Amino acid sequence: MDKITHVVEEQPLNFLKEFTAARIAIGATGNSIPTRQSLEFKLAHAHARDAVYSIMDTERLEDELAQFHRPVLQLHSMADNRARYLQRPDLGRKPNQESLNRLADQITGDDIVIVIADGLSAIALNQHIMALLQVLIPKLLAAGLKVGPLCLVQQGRVAIGDDIAHELQAKLSVVLIGERPGLSAADSMGAYLTYQPRPGLKDNSRNCISNIRPGGLGIATAADKIFYLVQESFRRKLSGVQLKDNQGLLGS
Template sequence: MDKITAPDNEPLNFLKEFTKARIAIGSTGTSIPTKQWLAFKMAHAHARDAVYSAMNSDVMAVQLAEFKLPVLQLHSRADSRPQYLQRPDMRRLLDGYSANRLADQVTGNDVAIVIADGLSAMAIHENVLALLRLLIPKLIATGLKMAPVSLVQQGRVAIADPIGDTLCARLSIILIGERPGLSAADSMGAYITYNPKPGLKDNARNCVSNIRPGGLPYKVAADKIFYLVQEAFKRRLTGVELKDNEGLLTQ
C-alpha cells in the first residue's frame, strides 16, 4: 500500500499563513490526496466560471449612483464572450453607439474612472464599490475634476485610452477583473495612465493588482492608487518611469 503523508504533518504548513498557493497538500504515493485533487478541480471550475461571467451593468449603474457622478454604460466592439476571448483587438475599442455617447459628454476633466469586466466580472461586483468608497473622496478632496464613470462591458485595459482621450481627461484609472488563478477568481486590478490616448503600450501604465479581501486590502489599494495619481500629476507621466517609492526609507 502506498504511504499516505497527511497534510498536517507537512513541514511547510507554516507557509499557509502567508499564501493561498497550493503548498503542503500532502501526497498519496506519487500522487496527491483525493481531497486535494477535487479541490483543484473545483478551483479550476471557479476560474472558468469567472472568465465567462457577465457584468450586470444595470445593477452596477444603480449602485454607482451613491458617488453622485454621471455613469455611462458602454460596450466594446466584442459583442459576445467568445469573441471577447478570441479577438483582443476588438475589446480595446468601443462600439459605435458607445463612441457617439462619449462624444456628447463634457470634456476637460482631470480623472476618468473606467470600470470593465475584463476576465472576471465577479471581481468587479465583489470589490469595486468598496474600493471606490475610499478612493473617490480622496480624489475629490484634492480638487480634481471627475469625468463621468464609464462602465464597460467586454472591455480590457486599453479601452480606457480612447475613453480618456475622448473625455479629454488628464489621467485615467481603469478597474478591471484580473485573469483568475487557481487560488483566486475574484481579483481586481487598477491601471493608471497619464495622458491616455489610443496606441499606448502597457509600459505607459502603473498597475495595482490583486485587490480583494484575500489579497491587497481596499484601504491599502486606495492609498496606493491615490499616491500614484498624485505622483503622476506632479511628474506628468505614468509607467516604467514612475516608480512607487511610497514607504521607502530615506537617508
C-alpha cells in the same frame, strides 16, 4: 489478499500555508496527491472558469454608482459577445461606434476618468468595486481633482481606457478591471493608471496595482496606492515605467 493502504506524507513546509494562498505542501498519497487536495484543485479550476464567463451586473452597479453624483456611461467594446472577446483580444481594446457616439456627448475635459471594465473576472467587479470607489473617490475630490463620468464597460480590456479617456479629453485615466483568475483567487481586480491617455499607447505607459481583493491587497490599501500614484502622476506629468511606487519607502 493483502489490504493496500496509502499514507499521506507529512509536509515540512506546512507552516508556510498561513502566509500564502498558493498551492504549497499539498502532500502525497503513494504516487499521487491526496483526494482532498485533488478535489480542491478541481473546485478552484471551476471557480476560475466561472469567473472568466461571469457577467458584470451593470444595472445594479449603475444604481449604486449614483451615490457619487457623476454621470454613469454604459459602454461596450467592439467584441459583441464573450466568445468573440476571448478569441479577439484586440476587439476588447476599442469601444464600439455606439459607445463613441455616447462619449462624444460627454466631453468635459476632467482631470480623471474612471473606467470600470469586466475584463476576465466580472465577479471581482460585482463584489469589490463599490467598496474601493467609496474610499477612492472621496480622496480624489478632497484633493481638488475633477472626476468625470464613471464608465461601465462590457467586454473590455485595459487599453480601452485610453480611447475612452481620450474621447472625454481627460488628463488621466484609472481603469479598474477584473483580472485573469488563478487557482487561488478568482475575484481579483487590477487598477491601471495612465497619464495623458490616448489610442496606441503600450503597457509601459501605465502603472498597475494588482490583486485587489479582501484576501490579497486590501481595499483601503489599494485606494491609498492608487491615490498616491494619481498625485505623483499629476505632479511629475507622467506615468508608466518612469513613475515608481515609492509610497512607504524609507526616505521617500
